[in-house]
Amino acid sequence: MNYIGSKYSLLDFLQDTIAEVTGYKDGDSYVFADLFAGTGIVGQTYKAKGCTVIANDIQYFSYVLNKHLIENIPELLFTSDQYAASGEQSAEVTLQQRTVKANTELLTRLNDLPLAEGFIYQNYCDGSGSGRNYFTDDNGKRCDAIRMELERLYRSGEISENIYYFYLASLINSIDKYANTASVYGAFLKHVKKSAQKQFTLELFPVIPGKIGKVFNEDINMLVRHIHGDVLYLDPPYNARQYSSNYHVLETIARYDDPELTGVTGLRKEDDQKSRFCSKRTVAEVFEDLIKNADFKYIFLSYNNEGLMSLDTIAEIMSKYGEYKYFTREYKRFKADKDTNRKIAGDSTTEYLHCLIR
Ligand SMILES: C[S@@+](CC[C@H](N)C(=O)[O-])C[C@H]1O[C@@H](n2cnc3c(N)ncnc32)[C@H](O)[C@@H]1O
Numbered sequence: 001m002n003y004i005g006s007k008y009s010l011l012d013f014l015q016d017t018i019a020e021v022t023g024y025k026d027g028d029s030y031v032f033a034d035l036f037a038g039t040g041i042v043g044q045t046y047k048a049k050g051c052t053v054i055a056n057d058i059q060y061f062s063y064v065l066n067k068h069l070i071e072n073i074p075e076l077l078f079t080s081d082q083y084a085a086s087g088e089q090s091a092e093v094t095l096q097q098r099t100v101k102a103n104t105e106l107l108t109r110l111n112d113l114p115l116a117e118g119f120i121y122q123n124y125c126d127g128s129g130s131g132r133n134y135f136t137d138d139n140g141k142r143c144d145a146i147r148m149e150l151e152r153l154y155r156s157g158e159i160s161e162n163i164y165y166f167y168l169a170s171l172i173n174s175i176d177k178y179a180n181t182a183s184v185y186g187a188f189l190k191h192v193k194k195s196a197q198k199q200f201t202l203e204l205f206p207v208i209p210g211k212i213g214k215v216f217n218e219d220i221n222m223l224v225r226h227i228h229g230d231v232l233y234l235d236p237p238y239n240a241r242q243y244s245s246n247y248h249v250l251e252t253i254a255r256y257d258d259p260e261l262t263g264v265t266g267l268r269k270e271d272d273q274k275s276r277f278c279s280k281r282t283v284a285e286v287f288e289d290l291i292k293n294a295d296f297k298y299i300f301l302s303y304n305n306e307g308l309m310s311l312d313t314i315a316e317i318m319s320k321y322g323e324y325k326y327f328t329r330e331y332k333r334f335k336a337d338k339d340t341n342r343k344i345a346g347d348s349t350t351e352y353l354h355c356l357i358r
Contacts (some may be wrong), residue, residue: 001176002183003039004246007235007302009357010351011045013329017353021325022231022298026050031229034297036236036277037122038243040061044208051231053213056223058245058273061254063170063217067344068169070203070213076162077103077207102203103166106159108292109216110146110167111202115145118144123266124188124249132266134249139178139200146202147256170205172250174299184246187265219274221289228295229321236277236287238307244273283308288317291356301354304331314354322358 007014019279023028032051034043039062043055047070055066118139122128127137135143150171154164163324180189180196189196216223220236238245244251252259260269276282286311291299303314311326331351 001041001173004184005235005238006039008011008039008041010302010329010331011041011181012102012178013327013351014042014300014353017327017355018231018233018298021355021357025215026102026268030335032231032232032233033229034233035068035223036234038102039068039236041230042233044069044215046231047208047210049215050210052229053282054216054229055213056216056218056220058217058219058275059247059251061247061250063215064165064172064254065169065205068164069208070215072162072166073209073212073280073350076212077166077196079280096104097249106163106167107202107204110149113145113149115141116145118148119142119256120147120249120253124259130266130349131264133180133190133192134181134185135175135178135200136192136196139175139196142173142200143171143253147253151256152278158295158335166205167202168205171202171204172254174203175200175253176250179249182338185249185265186246187351193269221286223323224290224293230292230297230298233302234295235302236283236301237275238304240272240278240280240308242271242278244268244271244275245316268348278308280308284313284317288320291317292353297358299356299358301356303350303352303354305350305352314352318354319355322356324356325352326352326354 003007019025022124026049029192030051031054031056032046034046035056037043037055037057043053043066047053050280055069055070057063057066068128097177098168115138117128120143121137123130124132124134125135125137150164154161176196177202178196179185180190181187181193245267252268261267276286301314303309305311309342315324328350330348333347333349
C-alpha cells in the first residue's frame with residue numbers, strides 16, 4: 001500500500017541500525033513492538049525474523065491489517081489437509097501462491113458475489129448520486145458485497161476470527177489499488193483514472209510464518225503503560241496531516257459502521273482518532289510521556305528533518321532517559337500531490353533513526 005510515512009523503502013536502514021545497536025541477530029528470540037504500525041511492514045519483517053511482535057495503531061483499518069499480519073500464521077488459517085496440499089514443502093511455490101491455493105474456494109465465492117448497493121456505493125460512488133467518485137459504481141458495489149458477506153459469515157460462525165481478519169485485511173489492501181485518488185483519500189479525482197477503471201478483484205494478503213504476536217487498536221500513550229519488551233520501534237506522524245482524514249474511506253470499509261459523513265470528500269463526522277503527534281502544540285509533551293513510560297531496553301524513533309519536533313527537542317527528551325545517539329539516511333520524499341502545490345522544494349529529505357538505550 002502506498003501509505004504516507006511507510007517504511008517499506010527504509011527497511012534495510014532500520015534493520016541494519018537496529019542490529020548494530022542491539023547486537024540481536026536474525027533468529028534471536030526477543031519482543032519487538034511496532035506501536036505506530038500503519039501498514040504493518042516493520043512488524044511483519046521482525047515477525048519473519050523470529051521475534052514476538054506487539055503491534056498497535058490508532059486507525060482501525062491498520063489494526064485489521066496488523067491483526068492478520070502479526071496474529072495469523074499459516075497453521076491457523078488452513079485445515080491440516082489444506083496445509084499439506086498447499087505444497088508447504090516445495091521451495092518453488094511462493095507463500096502467496098500457497099495461500100491462494102488453500103483458500104481458493106472462499107476467494108472465488110467472494111469474487112463471484114452478485115453486486116450489492118451498500119454503504120460504499122451509496123456514499124462514495126458517482127452513480128448513487130453521492131457526488132463522490134472514489135470508486136467506479138461496479139467496484140463500489142463489489143466491495144460492499146464482499147464486506148457484507150464477510151460480516152455475515154463471521155457473525156454466523158461460518159468462518160473463524162482468524163479467517164475473518166485474513167479476508168478483511170485482504171479486502172482493504174486490494175480495494176486500495178482501485179481507488180480513484182491521486183494517492184490518499186483526502187480527495188477523489190474528477191475523471192476515473194486507468195487503474196480505478198479496472199474490475200476490482202479480491203486478492204489474498206500474504207501470511208507471515210512466525211510466532212503469533214499481539215495487536216492493539218489504542219492511543220499509544222495509553223497502551224505503553226501496560227506492555228513491555230526488548231525493542232520498541234516508534235514511527236509517529238511527522239507533520240500536521242492527520243491519517244484519519246487521509247485514509248477515512250479505508251477506515252469506513254474496515255469498520256462498516258454506517259457513519260455520518262460530512263463535506264465534499266465524505267469525511268467521517270465523528271473523528272475520535274485525531275493524533276496529538278500531529279500538532280506542534282502537543283507533540284513534545286506526548287512524545288516525552290511516551291518515552292518516560294516505555295518499559296523497553298532499546299527505543300528507536302524514526303523522524304525526518306522536516307517534522308514538527310526539531311532534532312534538538314528529540315535529543316533533549318531522549319537523553320534524559322538513557323544513552324542517546326542517532327543515525328541518518330537520505331530518503332526520497334512521499335508524493336501525494338503535484339510538486340507545484342508544495343511549499344518545500346527538493347526530492348529528498350533526511351531520515352533520522354534516533355536510538356535510546358536504557
Ligand atoms: C508514519 S505512520 C507509520 C507507518 C508505518 N511504520 C509503516 O511503515 O507503514 C504513523 C502511524 O501512526 C498512527 N498514529 C498516529 N497517532 C497515533 C497514536 N496516538 N497512537 C497510535 N497510533 C497513532 C497513524 O494512524 C499512522 O498509521
